[in-house]
Amino acid sequence: MIPPPRIPAAVEVTPSDDLAGFLFWMDEIGPGWQDVKSELTEAFTGARESAKSETSMVFIVKNDDLLGRNGPTRAMAAAGLVSAARTAALEGVSKGWTANVVAYDVIVSPAEVLGRAKFVLQNGITTGEIIHLGPGHIGKALI
């Protein structure tokens, strides 16, 4: 069974939000290896259930985490999720489900992030992509 969406408590989800699929919003994890491992393990188990159910998945991360600006553990988790999404996307092609990452800047509201994640989860075409919200990634390292 697909786990419920992993969304920060501060983000309001209404009953009309159709979140069919697996949505995993990366936490603000601590500085130790176990923090990284437990985050990635939770993402893996959810993604596996989603794949078994042939439904799409979206991972949500911060652009700053991806770029390595918030320390190694957050960078490891965020970049690990991007690579995992790309591999999952390849495996989903023949089954019709997608896997993507939404990477947001801190200036973007949680509601806008969730809205874009819902769109990507449902559109069925975009796959294996990082959808950046905000300008923070421009002129920086691509992952």
Next chain:
Amino acid sequence: MKGTIVVTGAARGIGRVIAEKLAESGPFTVVGVDLSPELGLSEAIVPVQVDLTSESGPQQVRETVEGLGLPLLGLVNNAGITRDARLVNLTDTDFSAVLEVNLGAAFKLTTELAPLMKEGAAVVNIASRAYLGNFGQFNYSMSKGGLVGMTRALAISLAPTVRVNAVAPGLIATEMSKAIPENIREKMVSAIPLERMGTPEEIANTVWFLISPLSSYVTGEVLVVGGGRSLT
């Protein structure tokens, strides 16, 4: 400058060639770390047999480096394993094993050794082109992507003293690639613009470039060494 360079996964494959290359390229003492009891490395290399995923493994490596009494000039995080399966069939055990060896061990060892590194030292993480995505390798791809993320973050936090970069090899002629069925291997090679597999020596040459002062203004980068495979 005389100093020490640590190479993990040094007993065989790419790691072994990297260790040998570094040992013959400069006035370095190379510490070759591996789980295998039969390192079989040249006499120029100091073998350390440890499990880097254990609590004490990274500490044992640090004690060896400190015992040599030379500045630590480099670390090559090369140790890695594969446990391939489609996501729907990937077990918790295989997921965990790959993450621990490929990412956890590299993070823990780098954290342990970073305080010993002096001005001009360099870390090279051996990622994989699979960080761009590779069918049947959810765990491996995630671990190598994590290694790329670690490279970027440490390039920021260890600057300006230490440079940190990654190499992402494509299909390389090793025991691991020999295990791929020939017809599949031929299909993979046909998608490579340079029309062949890479050699461990070509990865070792890239590592040497990134460890040495030849790349003194390069940090936080991922150098894909894949014969152009990312283009096709």
